[in-house]
Amino acid sequence: MARPTVNDVARAAGVSLATVDRVLNARAGVREKTVERVNAAIEQIGYVRDVTAANLARQRLYQMVFVLPDAPALFVDTLRDAIAEATSSSLADRTEVRIITFPNGNPHALVKSLRALNADDTDGVAIFAPETPHVRDAIARLKSDGVPIVALVSDLPNTERDHFVGIDNIAAGRTAGFLMGKFLGKTGGSVMVLVSSMQARDNVERRLGFDQVMAESFRQIEVLPSIETHDDEGATERLVTEMLRNRPDIAGIYSVGHGSRALVDVLRDHERRESMTLIAHELTKITREALRDNLMDAVVSQDVGHIVRSALRVLRAKSDGRDIVHSQERIRIEIVVRENLI
Amino acid sequence: MARPTVNDVARAAGVSLATVDRVLNARAGVREKTVERVNAAIEQIGYVRDVTAANLARQRLYQMVFVLPDAPALFVDTLRDAIAEATSSSLADRTEVRIITFPNGNPHALVKSLRALNADDTDGVAIFAPETPHVRDAIARLKSDGVPIVALVSDLPNTERDHFVGIDNIAAGRTAGFLMGKFLGKTGGSVMVLVSSMQARDNVERRLGFDQVMAESFRQIEVLPSIETHDDEGATERLVTEMLRNRPDIAGIYSVGHGSRALVDVLRDHERRESMTLIAHELTKITREALRDNLMDAVVSQDVGHIVRSALRVLRAKSDGRDIVHSQERIRIEIVVRENLI
DNA sequence: GACTAAATGAGGTACGTACCTCATGTCAAT
DNA sequence: ATTGACATGAGGTACGTACCTCATTTAGTC
Structure with a gap:
């Protein structure tokens, strides 16, 4: 009944803990046949990595960046508030959030901001910006650096963004x-x-x-x-x-x-x-x-709270190479009238 | 910058790790003055308990129970599906979910089911049932046993339920x-x-x-x-x-x-x-x-997925004596028309 | 069969917290 | 001054995983 651990996997696969560890963390130096044996054992006994223990051991701190325009539209402020709220409780899931603001309608400033980011200190970027050629290039560079990227609110379909968080x-x-x-x-x-x-x-x-x-x-x-x-x-x-x-x-x-x-x-x-x-x-x-x-x-x-939480979940998952649960990440189109106003 | 740990608290309060631990886990044998000193230190350096590490150490497994009628209404099936979906990923947050079904309109069967529950093997109960005197009694018994309880979808305002998960x-x-x-x-x-x-x-x-x-x-x-x-x-x-x-x-x-x-x-x-x-x-x-x-x-x-996830979050929080983030637990009244159907 | 490189094993420490034991400290009542 | 009760400290192990080092085995090549 108890959840299987890496030790159970090692025993089931007939290898040592170290080898299981090498397979799990995609480290080199394991024969293909052994990798398969370990994976088979994982499959068979239903091992699931304990992400919280892993993060504890790894001393993982996800460093996420939100990129937003300083548009005078109130919606952007609402979004910013939602990010602030998510930030206050993000400590619990080892996530640190920075917000980068760029002048509305100034793609060069945006690109300059994006250029300052690199894989060393950012584990994911969520962008709310129009799709211009400069932005496309900047995103391509970040992607080639291995930084996960999601588009926020407004999609960037002709870029290599990993995911779009927002409504249709x-x-x-x-x-x-x-x-x-x-x-x-x-x-x-x-x-x-x-x-x-x-x-x-x-x-x-x-x-x-x-x-x-x-x-x-x-x-x-x-x-x-x-x-x-x-x-x-x-x-x-x-x-x-x-x-x-x-x-x-x-x-x-x-x-x-x-x-x-x-x-x-x-x-x-x-x-x-x-x-x-x-x-x-x-x-x-x-x-x-x-x-x-x-x-x-x-x-x-669209619920900005959901959008922010979803963006962070997706970025963490991408950063770990995990799959996302699509049904959970779908943002709903909400209709608000006088009577269901919260 | 790094998040403070219990050791930092101990140092700041000028006490040993053991004393901090006694205070944090409300164990006896600490003078009132010392408790205050430790709490002051916690406040001052901004210590927040690492819940994931704590759960790891504690080998915590939350055992939650959903109580549902077997009403022929399709909505109950939808709710059941949502619980099933939540269950599949609940492993990640150390939560085990059981579903108890009672015959629609049979309060005695419901009460009998509730009687079978006790604090030993259940850390929280979410109930979707009409409020009858029998149900009130059963809930009162569970509460006096120290089991957190939330009402689901339909409120039970005249009981001692800890929270209502659903819409107004x-x-x-x-x-x-x-x-x-x-x-x-x-x-x-x-x-x-x-x-x-x-x-x-x-x-x-x-x-x-x-x-x-x-x-x-x-x-x-x-x-x-x-x-x-x-x-x-x-x-x-x-x-x-x-x-x-x-x-x-x-x-x-x-x-x-x-x-x-x-x-x-x-x-x-x-x-x-x-x-x-x-x-x-x-x-x-x-x-x-x-x-x-x-x-x-x-x-x-109302989004049944949210309802189920919210119920589990609230029950876990209550079980740990933690506060809940009310803004996150508010269930929205959704309006769905042909065009925003997902 | 000897050599080499690669694969694997053994065993350790660390993360932050919980929980345990035992020793030692303090203080007040006798 | 002695006793006892209580408060505190010191130090350990454990949870599941990551990551490290070093020794040993295995497979492949000549």
Whole structure:
């Protein structure tokens, strides 16, 4: 009944402890046939390495790095808070977390930061950044150095990142579209769409998914072209105000990007506030208050706590060459309304 | 920089390792003043016990028990699957899981099962059962034996359970009500409500929340009295079929309980299928398919995987007398629609 | 069969903590 | 001053694994 140990493996394989150790830790100097015999024994008696004992013996300290932009969007702050919270309890799993911030929209600064990292003092990197050629190169270098890398929130599919921690943004856009369609109902109307930037992969994908659903299931609703805000709050306020003045047919607003402060500010005291259906992404202080005040109807979000914990789990696993449990690492697309706000 | 150990504490407090050990493990034979000195030193140098090393030394094996009904509702199977999945990886955190099943609606069998448990071979119990006087007594006995207990899915507030792992069911009902109101829109109509049993606390609370929101925000919708199904599929089919025949004003159906198979079966080929708004609880094989097939509009759910993992974490913490991180143990009320189905 | 290189074994220490024993210290009551 | 009770110290072993050294065996080559 008791869990088998390395000594049991040694006995079962008819070799010494030292040989089992060499096999387990992939050290050289063991004949292929012996390796097989040991592995067979491991299989047969169901040995599983005691990771905690191993880490204790190894005096393992995982040194992880999060790379984030200093974008003015509140979502990034939320993410940063989640990292801070994970850090406070990370001591328990021998994980040390550093955060590197790079100026928003400055790929050179980002690349410079990434260049400072190396395999000696970092066991894993989680990156939230747009995919540019420079970033691709920097990631390739880190990978060739043997540093595990995960993309955070926005995927980097054309790089060698080991894993993507975040939601399927097309599906997130589809979800927002479905809700918009259902909420607007038979009457229909037009929908204004605000995106941060058409450079940001997640924004583009959400818009794509939104349009898909609208075309498939809600033909009575007209979706207007995207308005790019570039996270500029002043500009956004002007654009939204003007749009609302000129287009009485607008019945809904879909905020695709990571920040919705300006939009909420405009609408809070607007005369059309009551009749407007508002759907945004990411649960932050702003969207939370807007939901509570019945100003916003739904928020499509992702749990940043999960994202951070998942990123750390995946990086630790990759760093140890272990497999990950995919079902546990799937990040859900959450729908938050006034009533299930926490 | 390195994490302080017991030896550092001993040095800082000016006592021996043995005394620190006595203090840490609450063993007798240490003067009050010395205890204080050691605790001060712990505080000052920021010592945190290495739980993994401690468990290794202690050869700790957490023996946890889940107590579940054999209700025919699919949700219980889903929960059982989640426990099975958690069990497969529980080896890593020295946790052994047993499942005890009791016949649905038979409190005596349940109490008999609980009586068989004792502090010697169980370090924690997670219970999903209705709160009856017998159950209360059984729980009180276990608690007086020093066994940590958490209520699962449905709370047992009048018992001495240490914690409740599950959602706020009033809020869950409110969420369902909000969606129903939004989906039905200005036109309104009547809503049929199906509950498993008015004995089940979670069902009652959901119904309560649903009615609250309807009364507050959607006065144009008439909510009909609850229909009790007692998880009897044949009876449910008859009741629903009849109701739909007699009441052309019904525009929505809210399924409060843990099972929706019969409801889905009736509606799948029903002529009014298209015009009906359907909202149910718990993501199972049945509701999942119904969402996918556009038969159901939304499911208000709770992640059983989280519930199981959270229950185990809480029980381990209680068993060690450690505090729990409440933010991590909060179970979210999830809204699942066709587009964010995983 | 002698030589060499590679493979394996034997045995140790260490990680941070738990838990044990035995010796020695302290203090107050007698 | 002696006794006894209690407090504390010293030092050990153990948990399961990593990693080290050195000796010994084995396999392959000539």
